[in-house]
Amino acid sequence: MDDGAAVVVGVDGSEPARRAVRLAAAEATRRRLPLRVVHGFIWPLLRVPVGPPRDAPAGGGLRPQAERLVAQAVAEAEAAAPGVRVTGEVVDGEAAAVLVGESPTAAMIVLGDRGLGGFAALVVGSVAGQVTAYAECPVLVARGAERTDGPVVVGVDGSALSRAAVRFAAGEAAVRGAPLRAVHAYRHPASAGPGDMQPLVHDPDLLRGEEDRVLAGALTELAERYPRVPVERVVAHARPAAALTEASRAAQLLVVGARGHGEFTGLLLGSVSHAVLHHADCPVAVVRAGG
Template sequence: MNAANGAAVVVGVDGSEPALRAVRLAAGEAARWGRTLRVVHGFIWPLLRVPLGPVPDAPPGAGLREQAERLVAQAVEHAESTVPGLRVTGEIIDGEASAVLVGESPTAALIVLGDRGLGGFAALVVGSVAVQVAAYADCPVLVARGAEGTDGPVVVGVDGSAPARAAVEFAADEAATRGVALRAVHAYRHPGSAGPGDMQPLVYDEGRLRGEEERVLAGSLAGLGERWPTVRVERVLTRARAAAALAEASRAAQLLVVGGRGHGEFTGLVLGSVSHAVLHRADCPVAVVRAPA
């Protein structure tokens, strides 16, 4: 995350406990990068033509707009108490939460949000807002999941794709700023087909396959030593499903970084199957980084 421009870290809030976890996470990110933290609440009620003032005989301040103002003020106060001296602003923006946060993304350094909010269905592990924002935002998206901690490395999933390279660079920035190792995980299963309609080979050389995958991993990390000389890079090559390998790696990590889509994803997917699965299974905060257009 380049600290050169004045873009803010933006955090979405809705009064839920996951949103407060996101505020704490966002406050830490803003402090590390010397950025302003911008607290945003998507206020959907005007779109639904719901009266915004208090109902008759209700106490003062009971209207929907007043409630929204209070939750934003509380989130700002929470951020300021988490990181004293942090520059924090708050704003209520009319609109649905996903649309509001995606709308903020072109000028934001980072979008941070909780894994679920007040409107989430109980059966969902990750709410629809988190998935939609991760899929469509024009900047990296950080989802508050799992334990809040500062132990362990920054873990990044790599597969040789452009989104994975963008994820590696974001993860290296984070590792350098946090003063921890960068652990690059590349998972593979079997040889892929060369094109549509090709059959998988029935017999292949395991040693040769592993050598090819080692080259993919090495290529994904090329040039890191020159740009981030202080970051110790750990390479992990494992034969497993990518989502499972990354979920396992997240148990010992303080941050997991994945690309929005990688090799082998269906072209119709906006958010790749691996990143989607990791959002649901990780035991630490997850950053989803889409490759620049």
């Protein structure tokens, strides 16, 4: 992405989308980037008339309504982030397709955790699945408490995507002036690969040492790249979703990778993602390796 890439926020007029606008405005301020407000306008695809009905007052119809929705969101963003350049656009298309289409040139896409119309059931429905699966930039879901203190928490499992999440989380911690809390949760000895048999009996202390090394290895770059970011390492013998949800209660941001090993496999489509996106008590950023 270009250095001047915008933070993009999807809006639909719902209260969660308004929270996303505030969150996106804060991100744009921290990153010193422009903010782009986008509404996916699906009606033309369904061949629904979008202009004012015959004999209706001026300004009636679906498209003018969508344009007013975007204008209101732009005004809210400008009020929340004075000095940030804010633009808005109604883009014809289904919500997820529009946002994925924005992602190649975006610094980040921000969404509410629920919505109306094309954004309905954002966390559990097709919009969230498609955007998080195919967006070429990080996706930030506005949910839980809006905090300006507390650590940035990142889930770590040793995979390449987990390392991408760690880099993103460290960058967020740096611009926020916050500590980074890296959480690695495990329940069983790790499998070395497909078909690998796990031992029925294992040494808990030896296993704990191995898991400590997994976490340490994922953080090796940080001291050089982000020397001023304090890093706390947490290794928990627990389900990853539970460990991350618990850590989110004191966090200002939770960061996870789009895929992972072991318990983090299928993070966005399985139980861990659903648990985190439903129960995290802070905004959640989902990061892909190329994001």
